[in-house]
Amino acid sequence: MLDVMKNDIYDLEKINLSDLKAVGEKAIALSQLSQQGYNIPSGIVVGSQVLEAILSQENDSIWQRIQKLDLNDYETLKATADQISHHIETQSLDQEWCQQLYQIMTVWETNHIIFRPSLVFPDQSVSVSGLLTSYCSQCDLKAIEFGLKKVWKSLFSASSLFYWQQQGISWNKLGLAVIIQRIESAIASGILEVNPQQWQIKAVRGLGYSLVRGESLPETYKINPHHHTIESHQLGYQTRIYSLDASLQITSPQTEVETEILTSQQLSQLINLAAKLQATVNQNFSCEWTFFPQENSFQLYLTQFSAQVTMFKPSASSSLIVKGLGVARGRVTGKVYLVGKDDDRAFPTGSILVTKSITTDNLPLVKSAGGLVTESGGMTSHGAILARELNIPAVVGAKGAIEALQGETEVTLDGDQGEVLRPSQGEKTRDERKIDVNPPRDSSVLATQLMVNVSQSDRAIALSQLPVDGVGLLRSDLMLLPLLREKPLSTWLSSHREAFSQRLASLIAQFADAFFPRPIFYRSTDWLTLQQQDVSLLGIRGTYSYVKDSDFFSAQTFALRYLQHQGYYNINLILPFVRTVEEVKFCKKLLTEIGLEKSCQMWIMAEVPSVIYLLDEYLKVGIEGIAIGTNDLTQLLLGVDREKGEFGDQYNECHPAVLQALKTLIEKAREGGISCSICGQGVVLYPELVEKLVGWGVTGISVEESGINTVYNLIARSEKRILLEAARNHLNQK
Numbered sequence: 001m002l003d004v005m006k007n008d009i010y011d012l013e014k015i016n017l018s019d020l021k022a023v024g025e026k027a028i029a030l031s032q033l034s035q036q037g038y039n040i041p042s043g044i045v046v047g048s049q050v051l052e053a054i055l056s057q058e059n060d061s062i063w064q065r066i067q068k069l070d071l072n073d074y075e076t077l078k079a080t081a082d083q084i085s086h087h088i089e090t091q092s093l094d095q096e097w098c099q100q101l102y103q104i105m106t107v108w109e110t111n112h113i114i115f116r117p118s119l120v121f122p123d124q125s126v127s128v129s130g131l132l133t134s135y136c137s138q139c140d141l142k143a144i145e146f147g148l149k150k151v152w153k154s155l156f157s158a159s160s161l162f163y164w165q166q167q168g169i170s171w172n173k174l175g176l177a178v179i180i181q182r183i184e185s186a187i188a189s190g191i192l193e194v195n196p197q198q199w200q201i202k203a204v205r206g207l208g209y210s211l212v213r214g215e216s217l218p219e220t221y222k223i224n225p226h227h228h229t230i231e232s233h234q235l236g237y238q239t240r241i242y243s244l245d246a247s248l249q250i251t252s253p254q255t256e257v258e259t260e261i262l263t264s265q266q267l268s269q270l271i272n273l274a275a276k277l278q279a280t281v282n283q284n285f286s287c288e289w290t291f292f293p294q295e296n297s298f299q300l301y302l303t304q305f306s307a308q309v310t311m312f313k314p315s316a317s318s319s320l321i322v323k324g325l326g327v328a329r330g331r332v333t334g335k336v337y338l339v340g341k342d343d344d345r346a347f348p349t350g351s352i353l354v355t356k357s358i359t360t361d362n363l364p365l366v367k368s369a370g371g372l373v374t375e376s377g378g379m380t381s382h383g384a385i386l387a388r389e390l391n392i393p394a395v396v397g398a399k400g401a402i403e404a405l406q407g408e409t410e411v412t413l414d415g416d417q418g419e420v421l422r423p424s425q426g427e428k429t430r431d432e433r434k435i436d437v438n439p440p441r442d443s444s445v446l447a448t449q450l451m452v453n454v455s456q457s458d459r460a461i462a463l464s465q466l467p468v469d470g471v472g473l474l475r476s477d478l479m480l481l482p483l484l485r486e487k488p489l490s491t492w493l494s495s496h497r498e499a500f501s502q503r504l505a506s507l508i509a510q511f512a513d514a515f516f517p518r519p520i521f522y523r524s525t526d527w528l529t530l531q532q533q534d535v536s537l538l539g540i541r542g543t544y545s546y547v548k549d550s551d552f553f554s555a556q557t558f559a560l561r562y563l564q565h566q567g568y569y570n571i572n573l574i575l576p577f578v579r580t581v582e583e584v585k586f587c588k589k590l591l592t593e594i595g596l597e598k599s600c601q602m603w604i605m606a607e608v609p610s611v612i613y614l615l616d617e618y619l620k621v622g623i624e625g626i627a628i629g630t631n632d633l634t635q636l637l638l639g640v641d642r643e644k645g646e647f648g649d650q651y652n653e654c655h656p657a658v659l660q661a662l663k664t665l666i667e668k669a670r671e672g673g674i675s676c677s678i679c680g681q682g683v684v685l686y687p688e689l690v691e692k693l694v695g696w697g698v699t700g701i702s703v704e705e706s707g708i709n710t711v712y713n714l715i716a717r718s719e720k721r722i723l724l725e726a727a728r729n730h731l732n733q734k
Contacts, residue, residue, distance in 0.1 A: 008050050009101065012043035012179065022047040024118030024177045029305040036280060039301045041181045041292075042108045044101065048120045048175030051152050054091045066161060077158050084156040093145050101180070102141045110182035112244045113139045115147040116304075117154065120175030131160045132176075136183060136244070144180075151178050183207075185243040187291040187298050188261050190218060192274055195284045197417070198231070199223040199274045203261045206241040208288060208303075215240050215713075217687050219261045225278070228271050236261065237687045239717045266291060269300050283307055319422045321405060324373070324398030326418030327384035329706075332393050333412040333423050334370040338402050352413050352420075354401050358383040363481040366390065367456070371413035373401050373420055378651065380631040380681045386478060387415075388704050389456055395420060448715050449700035451521075452708060453679060455479045457507045460514040463705060467712055470518035471511055472702020473574070473627065473679040476525045476556065479507055493551050505559040512568040521603065521627065521702075523574040524556050542577025542605075547586050557594050564597055572601040574627050579608050581617045588621055601625060603675075607632035612664050619672045626669055627702070630680030634658050653682035654689060666696040675699045683711055690714040695722060 010023055015031035023031075023045045034040040070076060105113060117132035133154035137143040154160065155176045164174070189208035193200040202211065202218035210216040219236035223229070262270070270289065277285065288304035335348055339355035339362050347353075350370035355362050357376050366372060366383075369392060374383045377396035387394030393415030401420065405411065412423045451472030452463055457479065463471075483492070483503055492500040512520050527541050546553040563571055573596075575587055584604060591602065603625040604611070604618060611618070611626070618626075630653050635641060637658055640651045652658070662678075669676035677700035683689050684707035693701065694715060703711050 008047045008097075009104070010045040010047060012040065012045055012181070015045065019047075021120060021175070022049060022177065024048065024120040024175070026116070026118040026304070026306075027177060027179050029307070030179070030302070033280075033302060033305060038277075039299065041183065041301050041303060042110075043179055043181035044104055045118065046101075046148060046178045046180065048177045050148075051088075051155075051176050054088055054152070057087075057091060066165070077161055081156055081158040081161055085153045088149055088152050088156075093148070098141060098144045101144050105139055105180070105182070108139075108182040110139055110184065112183050113137060113143070113147070114181055114183040115151045116179040116181065117151050118177040118179050120177060121169070121173060131157070131163060139182070147180070148178055152176060181303075183244065184292045185245075187293055188266065189288070189290040189303075191286060191288055192270060192277075193286045194225070194274050194278050196225060199225050199271070201262075201267070201270050201274075204236065204238055204241075205261055206243050208290065209242040210238060210240045212288075217710075221262075221267065223271055223274065225274075228275065235259065235688070237691075237714070239691075239721060266298070266300075273300065273302075281307060320419055321408065321411065321422055322373075322398045322401045322420045324395040324401070324418050324420075325378060326394075326415045327377075327379050327381075327396050328372070328387035328392060328394035328415045330371075330391075330393035330415045331412065332371045333410065335410050336405050336408050337365070337369075338405060339365070340402065341406065352411055354405050356402065358386060363478075364485065366392075371415070372396075373398050373405075373413065375399055375401050379685065382478065385453075385475075385681075385704070386455070388706050389454065389459065391706070446712070446715050447719055448694055448698065449677070450708070450712055450715060451677070451700055451702035453702050453704050454511070457510040459705075460510040464514035464518075466705070466708050468518075468708060469700070470515055470570070471520045472677055472700060474508065474511060474520055474522045476523055477527065480504065480525065483507075489552065493555060497551075497555055501555050501558040501562065504556060505562045508559060508571065509563055509566070509568065512563060512571050515570065516568070517570050519570050519572055521572045521574050522556075522560065523576055523605065523627075524553060526576040542579065543575050543583035543587055544577075544579055546590075547583055550586075550590060553587070554590065554594070557591060557596055560600060561594055561596050564600060569599045572603065574603045574605055576605045577607050577632065578604045578611065578618075580610075581614060581621060584618060584621050584623065603627055605629045605632075605679075606665050607636070609633065609636055609661065612661055612668075615665065615668045615672065619674065623674065625675035625677070625699075626665065627677050627679045628662060628665055630658070630662070630678060630682040633661060633680075634682070637661060653680070654686045659692065662693065663696050666693070666698050669699075670697045677702055681707075683707070683714075687711075687714055691718040691721065694718040 010019060010027070012027065012031055013034045015023055015027060017028065020028055027045045030040050030043075066080065113136075115135045115137075117134065119132065131154070133151055135147045135150045137147055155174070186207045188203050188205055190201065190203035190211060191208075199222070201221040201223065204211045204216050204218050211218050216238035217236050220234045222231040224231050273289070277287070285305065285307045287302055287306070290301050290303050291298045292301060332352070335351045337347055337351040337353050339353065347365050347368060349368045352371045352373060353362065353365050353369040354373045355375075357374055358366065366386060367390060371392055372383060372387045372394040374381075374396045375398055377383045381396055384394060384396050393413050395413060395415060395418050398420065405420070408422065410423060412421045414421065449469040450467070451470050452466060452468045453473040453475065454460075454463055454471055455475035455478035483500070487496065508520070508522060527545065540548060557573075560571055560573060575584060578584055588602065601624040602622065604623050604627075606626045607629040615626070634651060634653045634655070638650065638652070638655060666676050676698055678693055678698055679702045681704070683693070683701055684703055687710065690701070690711060691714070695718070701711060701715065
């Protein structure tokens with residue numbers, strides 16, 4: 001029997017700073033806020049000395065055993081974790097001490113309690129997000145010992161052991177206290193992030209599990225900290241709601257998954273809380289909050305607090321130089337290189353490339369850049385697409401950037417906020433790119449194909465390792481730019497036509513080989529010449545350009561035929577920006593003459609609104625699928641040029657007209673017995689689209705690399721929801 005004492009229990013409302021080594025930073029923060037009048041759920045803390053006493057019962061020193069672990073030997077790592085877990089499990093806690101804990105909890109008059117870990121470690125900057133386990137249970141005597149042990153064991157899971165060792169953290173400095181608090185079913189929960197430049201409020205229905213586990217996209221408000229006004233508001237997307245009954249329950253919303261969560265009164269309370277906390281804490285912070293029901297109203301509580309949050313905290317010497325639209329996430333500080341001004345000097349790798357737009361001349365520079373700033377463009381412009389594919393922070397639509405940055409030797413580029421700033425004094429060159437390295441949380445096999453959009457051949461092998469069904473859009477325009485930098489297109493076609501086709505074939509083959517036998521959909525070039533400047537949206541482009549001059553298209557089809565002869569039967573063709581049935585007939589005839597075999601499916605991009613009305617005619621020509629390009633379709637339906645950043649607020653892929661067009665195209669494709677995929681940024685910008693698309697019967701969704709994991713989970717949940725509704729309807733009919 002483990003000997004524990006009453007002084008191992010701390011009242012959360014009365015903890016002193018001198019108790020830090022026993023209760024941990026998380027408990028100290030909550031206690032200090034409680035003592036200053038903030039609403040914190042009632043709680044107690046079981047000090048870290050209790051776990052220390054449990055571990056001291058082990059004859060063979062646990063610390064020595066851990067220090068000798070080989071991180072590459074997973075079996076030994078897992079065995080050690082299991083041994084420690086078993087040791088903790090078999091230790092019996094003093095029942096009088098447990099009864100003491102329970103007596104304290106009965107005063108709270110709650111049916112449920114939550115056990116939260118509070119790490120004791122000198123370096124509070126170390127992130128332990130996702131490593132340590134919280135546990136929710138009914139408030140009864142039997143649950144106390146089980147809940148404490150569940151949290152304690154999480155400190156020694158295989159993933160935790162690996163992390164502590166990899167970080168070189170000394171085990172004799174580690175400790176773990178456990179916060180026990182009352183918890184109720186919540187109306188809404190979320191996260192409040194505060195810095196001097198912006199406040200951000202994220203909210204989900206019910207308890208916050210769906211948010212912290214990444215199972216939902218929260219309703220998000222961005223608040224101006226000076227005027228307390230809403231700068232932007234984005235609806236969330238939630239298919240799971242956590243509540244409390246006999247245990248932690250998961251339910252699906254009975255209404256639309258995309259609705260407002262916070263009332264105006266609740267939002268006002270959160271804004272007031274942010275203002276009050278900022279004055280109290282006087283530094284950047286993040287906190288978790290919950291609205292618990294209270295009779296006919298609600299009460300706002302703080303449940304977690306951290307002043308160590310990865311937000312930008314500008315110093316007095318930082319200043320905004322130019323602002324645009326942030327289109328590729330991350331933050332980087334580097335030397336400035338102005339296209340058109342600095343062309344006489346070598347481009348330093350990792351520099352911030354500043355240009356009017358992306359051209360054949362500056363593409364190689366983009367691939368070596370640490371960040372990108374363009375004066376033109378929007379969220380779906382070529383510069384934005386390329387930056388996201390290369391995973392470099394980018395700001396587009398930054399008017400006057402070249403002039404504004406003359407004389408600047410080094411700047412900080414913030415792709416999240418869309419800002420280019422003068423770095424603070426002493427700030428070193430750094431790179432904080434946002435890379436999604438976590439696998440999809442849902443391991444379901446998808447019925448809807450998930451594919452990737454790509455253009456850079458050096459990414460082929462890495463992308464083939466993603467959980468995708470192939471390449472849904474191989475962007476030829478961007479892929480060909482390096483070749484056109486070597487020679488003008490006219491020179492390639494007039495004097496080196498065969499070499500051009502061979503070089504193109506070798507580029508496509510890198511994808512065909514890496515993904516084989518998964519399909520590759522090569523979209524042929526959209527422009528008559530990729531070296532055009534300031535091309536009109538409605539100019540000579542797409543299949544119309546093939547009719548005007550077929551040489552370029554013909555050279556591409558010869559490359560595809562060559563690959564077929566090499567055994568790559570996973571390559572298919574998508575015709576871009578189709579305006580008329582006659583254009584498709586022309587291309588079909590050319591493919592037949594060249595001898596491209598039937599294994600190469602011919603699809604068309606559904607970008608021009610007339611396709612909605614002429615799809616039956618295209619089916620008669622022999623197309624085998626359509627790829628809906630939401631970027632062009634949206635701008636043509638709404639009359640908004642996506643390359644013009646000033647129209648960003650009007651460019652909306654969830655506009656009712658766009659939704660009706662998508663629904664009609666998908667349903668007509670199903671009726672015609674052909675495949676229908678979506679290729680565009682819309683499903684990433686507007687995740688609520690996914691459930692609609694899956695419900696209408698889309699056969700595939702193709703997105704950029706950065707959106708794969710998010711869209712994978714959205715598709716999986718949408719398909720499960722459809723199956724659940726079908727099962728309910730079937731039961732109701734019985």
